[in-house]
Amino acid sequence: MEKKAEKTMQARSGGGQMVLEANLCFAIYGAAHAFTRTYKPLLEPLGLxxxxxxxxxxxxxxxxxxxxxxxxxxxxxxxxxxxxxxxxxxxxxxxxxxxxxxxxxxxxxxxxxxxxxxxRSANVRAAIGAALGCTMDEAAALRDEVMALKARLMQLEG
Amino acid sequence: MEKKAEKTMQARSGGGQMVLEANLCFAIYGAAHAFTRTYKPLLEPLGLxxxxxxxxxxxxxxxxxxxxxxxxxxxxxxxxxxxxxxxxxxxxxxxxxxxxxxxxxxxxxxxxxxxxxxxRSANVRAAIGAALGCTMDEAAALRDEVMALKARLMQLEG
DNA sequence: CGCAATTCAATTGCGCACAATCTAGTTACG
DNA sequence: CGTAACTAGATTGTGCGCAATTGAATTGCG
Missing domain, CATH: 1.10.10.10 (Winged helix-like DNA-binding domain superfamily/Winged helix DNA-binding domain)
Incomplete structure (x- = not known):
């Protein structure tokens, strides 16, 4: 029943857990929620x-x-x-x-x-652009990578 | 009332709509859903x-x-x-x-x-790895970019 | 023409996701 | 000690997201 002593140590080496954060999916899942949390206060005044x-x-x-x-x-x-x-x-x-x-x-x-x-929504785009913390070119490059990933995932569905 | 004739043409130039797809957030929002749809049939046999x-x-x-x-x-x-x-x-x-x-x-x-x-979940990781359609290094690099983006977004919340 | 197959939207049911509120347990401070 | 502040978790209410079903309209085929 002491099955995880060394496993946990290994998982935590490097200053953090590994299994979860190693997953690209978890990163995207978290980023999507971070985005909606960023949009929320901006959209609230518009009632959206x-x-x-x-x-x-x-x-x-x-x-x-x-x-x-x-x-x-x-x-x-x-x-x-x-x-x-x-x-x-x-x-x-x-x-x-x-x-x-x-x-x-x-x-x-x-x-x-x-x-x-x-x-009235002009400020929303401006605020999100600022929140991205990167140039538009960098954002576009990342967007294209994520879209390509999505396309690969959808390819083997229906 | 004919306010959008030229606007639509411009928006569609290049073979598709622009406003929506130009957004990094929409790409991540879609990729997150594509991921959960990919996981769903894999996790269903496990009851998760x-x-x-x-x-x-x-x-x-x-x-x-x-x-x-x-x-x-x-x-x-x-x-x-x-x-x-x-x-x-x-x-x-x-x-x-x-x-x-x-x-x-x-x-x-x-x-x-x-x-x-x-x-029993070993095949889930294998299947997702295959569905990514890229090398582990590429996936890790994209993951790090997405995590960095998430960190920048969360930085200006609470 | 007449009936089956298809298509579009709505509905139902379930499971997140999150804000706001509530309860119970713990800590801190006078 | 005793009360106020804080913390952990549960609950309630709203809004997606999606599978499955339903119902109405359209299309297609004999």
Whole structure:
């Protein structure tokens, strides 16, 4: 039952635990949470959560998208988006209207208030840029590496 | 009302949308989800979710840790860990026993079944290693970059 | 045309993640 | 000693994230 005396010593050599921190996944998992914690106080005055802000970025870029289009862009399914969009409708930032050509799809449209929010969100991008603590080129390089990793992971799913 | 004709064209130049994909945060957010989706089918036969697997990694490295110690290591608070550990107790992988020296703390201990799981999880690490699609050195380098980014983000929180 | 297969969105159920609050136990200070 | 400050963990409430199911609309095929 004294199975871990030497194992723990080895694991801790170098000033910290190894097993967990050795994992790239744990690093990304932690960085993702750190990002949302950084965004939270910036988005709170706008009445948005981070996933809701992602939806707004999509809509500011191109208004009137279907739920499916948003889901494909963001990597989210209707189980996530339906209630999220309903909350955004409650907040008054989007409208949800069933498409005339195809009654199955629901188009998400910005309200005037939602469109105005784009200007008010300028400081968010600035603050995040500053929080990154690196140049835009460095951030872009890291982003490309992470995106390539994600592509490799998704390649062997469905 | 035709406010986005040229904007959309510009945004799409280069073969894809820009606003969203330009963000490092969105890349990490997506990669984190891709990781958990990769882990899911590997951990399902073991009866673990990814956060539960992280707890097991902690405990395999050092048994009998307090909830607080696990939380600091994993970056999770008691609001997340309490119900998670209760589910792991239901699964039969850990026991929760109040400390004798300090009745406030609860020590989490592996059951025999939980300890045995370590051997059965060998294929998980192998499969993830293969799914990464890069060498261990490359993965370690990316991990260090992501950890450094996380450290910079956390630096200007509390 | 008529029925099966497909597609889109919504719903249900479960498991994180976290803020806020609560309880119990411990420590510190007068 | 006794009370105030602090700490550990649990609980409550909100919001994702996703699998599975449902229901309505559309498409495709005989």
């Amino acid at each position: 959560t981070y996933p809701q802000y992602l939806v707004m970025l999509c809509l500011w870029e191109e208004d009137m998208q279907t739920v499916k289009a948003l889901g494909e862009r963001l990597g989210l399914d209707s189980g996530t988006l339906s209630p999220l969009l309903k909350r955004m409708e409650q907040s008054g930032y989007v409208r949800r209207e069933r498409s005339r050509e195809d009654e199955r799809q629901v188009k998400i449209a910005l309200t005037d208030e939602g469109a105005c929010l784009e200007a | 979710t990814y956060p539960q697997y992280l707890v097991m990694l902690c405990l395999w490295e050092e048994d009998m840790q307090t909830v607080k110690a696990l939380g600091e290591r994993l970056g999770l608070d008691s609001g997340t860990l309490s119900p998670l550990l209760k589910r792991m107790e239901q699964s039969g992988y850990v026991r929760r026993e109040r400390s004798r020296e300090d009745e406030r703390q609860v020590k989490i201990a592996l059951t025999d079944e939980g300890a045995c799981l370590e051997a």
